[in-house]
Every structure is written in C-alpha cells, then in structure tokens.
Amino acid sequence: MTAEAYKAINWNRIDDMIDKLTWEKLVEQFWTDTRIPLSNDLSDWNTLPLNEREMIAKVFGGLTLLDTLQSQDGIEALKKSSRTQHEEAVYNNIEFMESMHAKSYSAIFSTLNTKAEIDEIFEWTHSNPMLQKKAQIINGIYQDGTDLQKKVASVLLESFLFYSGFYAPLYYLGNSKLTNVAEIIKLILRDESVHGTYIGYKFQVGYNQLDETEQEELKNWAYDLLFRLYENEIEYTSHLYDDIGWTDSVGIFLRYNANKALQNLGFDPLFPDTAQDVDPIIMNGISTGTSNHDFFSQVGNGYLVGMVESMDDSDYEKWMS
Numbered sequence: 559m560t561a562e563a564y565k566a567i568n569w570n571r572i573d574d575m576i577d578k579l580t581w582e583k584l585v586e587q588f589w590t591d592t593r594i595p596l597s598n599d600l601s602d603w604n605t606l607p608l609n610e611r612e613m614i615a616k617v618f619g620g621l622t623l624l625d626t627l628q629s630q631d632g633i634e635a636l637k638k639s640s641r642t643q644h645e646e647a648v649y650n651n652i653e654f655m656e657s658m659h660a661k662s663y664s665a666i667f668s669t670l671n672t673k674a675e676i677d678e679i680f681e682w683t684h685s686n687p688m689l690q691k692k693a694q695i696i697n698g699i700y701q702d703g704t705d706l707q708k709k710v711a712s713v714l715l716e717s718f719l720f721y722s723g724f725y726a727p728l729y730y731l732g733n734s735k736l737t738n739v740a741e742i743i744k745l746i747l748r749d750e751s752v753h754g755t756y757i758g759y760k761f762q763v764g765y766n767q768l769d770e771t772e773q774e775e776l777k778n779w780a781y782d783l784l785f786r787l788y789e790n791e792i793e794y795t796s797h798l799y800d801d802i803g804w805t806d807s808v809g810i811f812l813r814y815n816a817n818k819a820l821q822n823l824g825f826d827p828l829f830p831d832t833a834q835d836v837d838p839i840i841m842n843g844i845s846t847g848t849s850n851h852d853f854f855s856q857v858g859n860g861y862l863v864g865m866v867e868s869m870d871d872s873d874y875e876k877w878m879s
Contacts, residue, residue: 594738599669611670620683625660628715639705709761719787728843729804759822795809
C-alpha cells in the first residue's frame with residue numbers, strides 16, 4: 559500500500575487570498591522587545607505614586623497571563639480547524655507573536671521592578687480570582703468547544719479582554735509618561751488588530767455555511783459568552799482601578815472594544831458606547847502607528863518594514879465585500 563504523499567506548502571497557489579495578505583501584514587509588522595529603550599522610562603516610573611506603580615504591575619501581570627494562554631493553548635486550538643496549509647502558516651505566525659507579547663511584559667518588569675516585586679506580580683496573576691476566571695472560561699472553550707466557538711473565544715480575548723490592561727499605558731502615553739512602555743503596547747495593539755480581524759474573518763467563513771437555526775444558536779451563545787466575560791471584566795477592572803479613580807472610564811473603553819470584537823465576528827454591537835464616549839486621550843493613543851520609527855535600523859534596512867501600519871476598518875470592509 560502506497561503512503562499518501564506529503565504535501566509541501568505552495569504559496570503560488572492560494573485558496574483564500576486573505577491568508578496571503580495577512581501573512582504579509584504580520585511579517586511587515588515584526589518587532590522585538592529588545593529594540594525598545596525601556597530604561598528611558600525609569601525617571602517617569604520613579605515619580606509615580608506607589609498605588610499607580612502597583613496598578614501598572616498588576617495590569618501587565620494580567621496581560622502576560624492572557625498572552626501566555628493565547629500562545630500556549632489558543633492558537634494551537636485554532637490550528638486544528640485550519641482549512642489550508644496557508645491558514646495554518648498564518649496561525650503559526652500569530653502564535654509566535656503572542657509569545658513575543660508575553661515576553662515583552664517580562665522585559666518591562668525587569669526594567670522597572672525588583673526581583674522580589676516581579677515574584678509578587680506573578681504570584682498575584684496565579685491567585686487573582688477574576689483574572690483566573692476569565693482565563694479558565696476561555697481555555698475551557700479552547701479545550702472542549704466547537705471549532706467556531708473556539709474562534710469566538712479567541713476574538714473576544716484578542717479584541718476585548720486585553721483592553722482593560724491596555725488602558726493604563728495608553729493613558730500615561732497621552733500624558734507624556736512611560737512613552738517607551740507605551741510603545742510596546744502600541745506594537746502589541748497593532749498585532750492584535752490583525753489577529754482579531756483575521757480570526758473573526760475565519761469565523762465568518764464557517765458561520766456563513768451554517769443553516770439559520772445553527773447560526774441563531776451560535777450567535778446567542780456568543781452574546782451570552784460576551785456578557786459572562788463582561789460581568790467578570792467589570793469586577794476585574796474595579797479591582798485594578800478603583801483606587802486610582804479610573805474605573806468608570808475604563809468601563810466605557812471596555813464596552814467600546816466589546817462592540818469592536820462583535821464587529822470582527824460580523825455581529826451587531828451590544829453596548830451603546832462609541833468612540834466618541836471614550837476618553838480622547840485613550841483614542842489618540844490607540845492609534846496603531848508607532849513613534850520609534852527607526853528602532854529597527856541598527857539591524858539592517860530589512861527590518862524597517864516593521865514600521866507599516868496595521869489593518870484598519872477599511873481593510874476589514876474590503877475583505878468583507
């Protein structure tokens with residue numbers, strides 16, 4: 559009996575052009591945390607009140623946990639339903655960058671915090687009930703959900719759950735503080751914009767092949783999941799920001815991004831909050847451009863492709879048309 563031939567991936571024959579476009583976008587955006595001069599933020603860090611430094615440490619600890627979840631379990635779960643070799647290759651790229659994101663937070667910790675403080679941060683991430691709850695909800699779907707449910711969970715993680723943590727560095731950026739730390743966050747935001755859009759697109763491809771009854775059941779399940787995560791996220795946000803006085807403003811930002819996650823899935827918004835309701839300092843910071851335009855120049859002009867902008871709404875609309 560002749561064994562089935564092993565197939566080499568052929569990028570000259572593409573079934574879905576979105577795979578090729580996304581691969582190219584992700585490669586153009588490649589970056590590493592070692593190219594950002596984080597130590598330049600130490601003077602800002604040392605002037606912050608203790609409660610703000612503790613809040614920032616928890617914020618980045620939480621983000622580390624979520625990126626670890628996405629890199630170790632999330633993308634691996636999505637790869638199992640890849641329709642083509644090209645789609646799997648894109649997921650491989652996303653998986654690596656999620657690991658880069660998780661590592662980048664450790665680069666921030668090693669610059670701003672003592673070893674004892676870092677140990678405390680990671681102990682907090684392992685014991686905080688709200689943080690652990692959202693990780694367990696998402697990972698439970700990665701382990702036991704259907705292929706389309708896994709994509710819903712991934713989009714909600716990429717496009718919604720990260721943003722309670724992103725708020726703080728964007729706020730400091732808007733006030734000209736911790737600008738290099740915020741530069742890393744903007745690079746991560748740029749990646750997550752592509753990840754959420756791409757995985758949402760792949761969800762829609764599968765969703766559109768379901769009959770009306772199946773679509774309605776899955777849509778209701780997705781909204782129920784979002785609301786369950788939102789209730790926990792509001793509690794988590796309160797834990798992080800009550801002492802600083804930012805909880806209400808962060809809540810608006812969360813609801814705005816929850817609607818963006820639904821948009822990525824092709825669903826209608828759930829909340830009334832729009833970009834006009836979000837603090838303009840945060841909306842200015844969420845722009846996916848970066849300021850350190852020459853930070854790759856030391857290692858050759860080929861890395862300058864990392865300066866390109868991420869996919870925006872016009873790209874998304876072009877894909878969907």
